Amino acid sequence: MQDVLLDVQDLVVHFRVYGGYLKVLDGVTLQVRHQERVGLVGETGCGKTTTMKTIMGILPKPPGVVRGGRILFKGRDVLSMRPQELEHLRRSGISMIFQDPTAALNPVFTVGEQLExxxxxxxxxxxxxxxxxxxxxxxxxxxxxxxxxxxxSYPVQLSGGMRQRVCIALALACPKELLIADEPGTSLDVTIQDQILRLIHRLAEERKMAVILISHSLGVIREWTERVYVMYAGTIVEEAKTGELFARPLHPYTEALMRCVPKLTGTGIAEGIPGRIPDYFDPPSGCRFHPRCPHCMDICRQRKPQLFPVDGDHRVACFLFGRDSHG
Ligand SMILES: Nc1ncnc2c1ncn2[C@@H]1O[C@H](COP(=O)(O)OP(=O)(O)OP(=O)(O)O)[C@@H](O)[C@H]1O
Ligand SMILES: [Mg+2]
Incomplete structure (x- = not known):
C-alpha cells in the first residue's frame, strides 16, 4: 500500500490475569494512509480499544503484554521506542479521543488547567x-x-456534549497526523453525535489528518469512512472500501453484523448473531469465529485463515474464499 502512515502487522497482545493470560489480540493487521478516514467495527470486547492503546503506546503493562507483531508509524517502530520517543509521538504524531470523556477529564481541575x-x-x-x-x-x-x-468550569459543570467537545479540543489543540476517535459521542443523543462527527470530519480535512473511527454503528461507519476493517475476537476478518463492504460483505461475521442492523423498511426486528464472543482465556482453535459460523468446515477448527485478497483492496480471512491460498 502506497503512502502508508500507520502500518500494524500481526499484533498479538495478551493480558495477565489470575491463573494465566487472556489472549485478546490474535494477530491484528491494519494500515492507514495519509489523510485517510478508516473505520473499525466489531462487537463489544473484540479488542478495538486495546489495539488503539497499543498503537499510542499507552497499553497498561502489566497486565498487558505485547507478544508479537510490529507497529510502524511513518516507518518508525513504535513498540521499540524509548519513553521520550513515545512522548514525542503523542505530542506531535497521534492523538486519541477516548471512549469515555468523563474518564478522560480529571474532575478536580478546571477545563482551563487541563487544556493549558x-x-x-x-x-x-x-x-x-x-x-x-x-x-x-x-x-x-x-x-x-x-x-x-x-x-x-469544572468538567461536572458541563453537559455530556460539552465534555465530549472539550475532549476533542484537548486531542486537537496541537497539530497531529493521526486522530483515533474511539466511539466519539456514543453516549450522547444522535443529533449531538452527528455534530461531533461533522466536527471531527471538518477538523481532519482542515488539518490534513488521517482518522481511525471506531463505532458500533454501521450507519456512522458507512457515512464517515472511506475504508473499513471488521474485527472479531482480536483478529481482522475483513477489510474493504466502505461502499464495497456494504454492497458485498463476504465474511460470515460481517454478513451477520449487517443483518443485525434494523431496517426501517424491512421485515421487523433484526436477527442478532447467535452465540457470543469467545472466552479469551481459552479461545477456540483455528478460526475464532468457527463456533458461531453457519458455514463452519473441518479446516476452520484446525487452521487460522489469513487475510486473503478477493478483489483489489477487498480482503477476507475465511476458508470459504480461496482456501487453497492460505498458508
Ligand atoms: N487492563 C485489562 N486487563 C484485563 N483485560 C483487559 C484489560 N483491558 C482490556 N481487557 C480485555 O480485553 C478485551 C478487549 O477489550 P477492549 O476494551 O479492547 O474491547 P473493545 O473492542 O474496545 O470493546 P467496546 O466496544 O466495548 O469498547 C476484553 O475482553 C477486555 O476484558
Ligand atoms: Mg472500546
Missing amino acids: DAIRYALGKRDHASVREVALSALQSVALPDPPRILE
Missing part, C-alpha cells in the same frame, strides 16, 4: 498569555459557546 497543561506539554510554550490564547482558540474550533467561561 496539554498545550504546554505539546508545544513547550511557557508564556501564560500565549498558552491561554491557544486554549481559547481550541475551544472555539470545537464550536463551544463562551470559551472564557468554559476554561473556568
Whole structure:
C-alpha cells in the first residue's frame, strides 16, 4: 500500500490475569494512509480499544503484554521506542479521543488547567498569555459557546456534549497526523453525535489528518469512512472500501453484523448473531469465529485463515474464499 502512515502487522497482545493470560489480540493487521478516514467495527470486547492503546503506546503493562507483531508509524517502530520517543509521538504524531470523556477529564481541575497543561506539554510554550490564547482558540474550533467561561468550569459543570467537545479540543489543540476517535459521542443523543462527527470530519480535512473511527454503528461507519476493517475476537476478518463492504460483505461475521442492523423498511426486528464472543482465556482453535459460523468446515477448527485478497483492496480471512491460498 502506497503512502502508508500507520502500518500494524500481526499484533498479538495478551493480558495477565489470575491463573494465566487472556489472549485478546490474535494477530491484528491494519494500515492507514495519509489523510485517510478508516473505520473499525466489531462487537463489544473484540479488542478495538486495546489495539488503539497499543498503537499510542499507552497499553497498561502489566497486565498487558505485547507478544508479537510490529507497529510502524511513518516507518518508525513504535513498540521499540524509548519513553521520550513515545512522548514525542503523542505530542506531535497521534492523538486519541477516548471512549469515555468523563474518564478522560480529571474532575478536580478546571477545563482551563487541563487544556493549558496539554498545550504546554505539546508545544513547550511557557508564556501564560500565549498558552491561554491557544486554549481559547481550541475551544472555539470545537464550536463551544463562551470559551472564557468554559476554561473556568469544572468538567461536572458541563453537559455530556460539552465534555465530549472539550475532549476533542484537548486531542486537537496541537497539530497531529493521526486522530483515533474511539466511539466519539456514543453516549450522547444522535443529533449531538452527528455534530461531533461533522466536527471531527471538518477538523481532519482542515488539518490534513488521517482518522481511525471506531463505532458500533454501521450507519456512522458507512457515512464517515472511506475504508473499513471488521474485527472479531482480536483478529481482522475483513477489510474493504466502505461502499464495497456494504454492497458485498463476504465474511460470515460481517454478513451477520449487517443483518443485525434494523431496517426501517424491512421485515421487523433484526436477527442478532447467535452465540457470543469467545472466552479469551481459552479461545477456540483455528478460526475464532468457527463456533458461531453457519458455514463452519473441518479446516476452520484446525487452521487460522489469513487475510486473503478477493478483489483489489477487498480482503477476507475465511476458508470459504480461496482456501487453497492460505498458508
Ligand atoms: N487492563 C485489562 N486487563 C484485563 N483485560 C483487559 C484489560 N483491558 C482490556 N481487557 C480485555 O480485553 C478485551 C478487549 O477489550 P477492549 O476494551 O479492547 O474491547 P473493545 O473492542 O474496545 O470493546 P467496546 O466496544 O466495548 O469498547 C476484553 O475482553 C477486555 O476484558
Ligand atoms: Mg472500546
